[in-house]
Amino acid sequence: MTRTTPTRRTLLAAAAATVLALGLAACGSDGTGGTGGMDHAASPSATATGTGSAAGHDMAGMSHGPDGGTSGTSGMDGMSGMPGTGGAAADGLAAEQGGYRLDGALSGSEYRFTVTGPDGRALTSYRPEQTKEMHFYAIRSDLSGFRHLHPVMSPDGTWTAPLADLQPGDWRMYASFVPGAGSGAGTGLVLSRTAAVPGQAAPVPLPAAAASTTADGYTVTVAGTPEAGAAGELTVTVSKDGRPVTDLQPYLETYAHLTAFHAGDRAFAHLHPEAKAAEGTGGGPTLAFHAELPKAGDWRLFLQFQTGGTLHTAALTLNVAA
Structure with a gap:
């Protein structure tokens, strides 16, 4: 029987610690989780003729408090999982994904926004998805208001979505698109930010589930x-x-x-x-x-x-x- 000396025990313990450390490092080496987006872009429309003007409706919905965040602020208004990182498909609650970032603000009855690409410049190249380069949604916090538009982009990459007659309260604005340039070219993304419509908000209860x-x-x-x-x-x-x-x-x-x-x-x-x-x-x-x-x-x-x-x-x- 081989006797383990104190010196041998010390060497064995050190070797085990090294193996464990290397294993833990390997497990954590892939933890960025911040690239990518939805595998497909959402596609909506806003007019009866499909010209890209507003076609929204305010619908009965549920009363919930604001979900935080303000229009035009930096960072992420929410978190979303990415394909391949163990999370669910992107849920549209992030303001930034894969190097692409949404910034916008309400200006009167319009929401003006830009998408910044991985190069830090306003994105001006988009691939049509279901006939449109940009699908824009607005939803009130209680889900009682809904708009679905196809806004127009100016040459500098600024999009303008007409949003007349929005009810007061907290709204979330979504941009659904497929970049035509940058590291994420061809990958559908949904980014969003919140915006507050001034006035006295009257919450509307969510209608019960129905068939x-x-x-x-x-x-x-x-x-x-x-x-x-x-x-x-x-x-x-x-x-x-x-x-x-x-x-x-x-x-x-x-x-x-x-x-x-x-x-x-x-x-x-x-x-x-x-x-x-x-x-x-x-x-x-x-x-x-x-x-x-x-x-x-x-x-x-x-x-x-x-x-x-x-x-x-x-x-x-x-x-x-x-």
Whole structure:
């Protein structure tokens, strides 16, 4: 039997400590987690004709306090996970990701903003996603107000989103886009910041979860039971006066556009249609959407669809199980 001397025990302990230190260093070497964004850009629209002017609606929603942050401040208004870092898909609550940064402020009835690229300059190169270079959303803290626009960019990279008649309160502004330049070129991103609309805010309670809602005489029914963090499917059916609607017009390359906001923190999700629209043909009454909502709880869904050249927006609350 070999006897372990004090000197040998000391050497063995030192070697074990070195191995442990190297192992811990290797485990922590990849911890930046700050590059990248969504694998796809959210795509919305704002007009019945798709020209890029406002097409928002103020909808009933939930009363929650402001989520912090002010328009135009530095840093991040929220945190979001990145693909490949162990987190969920980006939830749109960050002001900066992958070297791209959103800065903006309300100016009267407009929200003016820029996206700064990894080189520190205003980004002016964008790749169209669902026919648009920029998809802009605004949502009130209680989810009662919703706007979805396609703003216009000036040559210096400043975007201007018209936001007339916003109700007083705390709003979050989202920019959804695909950079055409920089290290993240071709990768969809959703960045956001908060902005305060002055005046006496009157909170609106969030409507209870429901399977159907109405908008402009149309009835929209949503079927499906998504679970937090798991891929699933939602099926949307559109009817009017008890009859199925089959004349949905193409809108942003699909027959409907569906976005969702999480009650409380306003995490953002774009639910992608599983089929594109075919020009010259009507869509409906049933549409399938790929749904992957990262958090449990109530989500406010906004479905936009077009008939007869008019854009309709229907909203309902969906409860997502843990």
